[in-house]
Amino acid sequence: MNEKALEVLQIIEGDGRVSIQTLAKMVDATEKEVKEILKKLEDEKVILSYSAVIDWSKVEKQEGVTAVIDVKVTPQRGVGFDEVAERIYRFPEVKALYLMSGAYDLSVVIEGKTMSEIARFVSEKLSTIDTVISTTTHFQLKKYKHDGVVFDQGEEDHRIVVTP
Missing domain, CATH: 1.10.10 (Arc Repressor Mutant, subunit A)
Known part of the structure; x- marks a missing residue:
């Protein structure tokens, strides 16, 4: 290149x-x-997509729930983690999937309308996969920065400073 x-x-x-x-x-x-x-x-599939970074918290009735799920799996002989990763990323709720080092093997980012919807995904879809040993779900509470874009930088504080 x-x-x-x-x-x-x-x-x-x-x-x-x-x-x-x-x-x-x-x-x-x-x-x-x-x-x-x-x-x-x-x-050459170097550029895969063009996308916008959107602050959904500012769009009325469109804010959903994002969760990061740490997944421990048993790798399959001959294919490693690829086969289970492909099975997981095919779910429409999955927005990102990464192979990780450390205590967990995969990190799955999913989006849903409610926490219950994400809980159902974990219990009915993700945890039922044969090679999945365990999961840990982390719910995103606030987004500060994504893809290099800082969210909600806020307005300047116009209060007068009072010192004793």
Whole structure:
């Protein structure tokens, strides 16, 4: 991968909405070259998706519940963790899945409408998989930063400081 392609990746990772024209200026290339770079990166599955970071807490009646579930599993001979990971990530509730080092093998991020919905997912879907030994569920209480974006930086405190 050449240096221009790396530059393009770094820029669009920070802002996926940057225009081709602006991107071309930023990497000192023509618009045609940038389009070709993007097409190649998409075809090679280096760029998988373009997404927006949304603060759902500010959208009325749309805020759900996010949970991180630590999962301990028995790896399968010949396929390791891949087979059980594939089975888990196929559930529509699963937003992210990572193989981890440490006390647990997999970290599953899921979203639901309620805590009960997440509890049902764990008890009826996740824990019923043969190779799953145990789970620990952590509910997200507040999001401070996601994908480099700081949430709810708040307004400045306009109160007058009073000292004795």
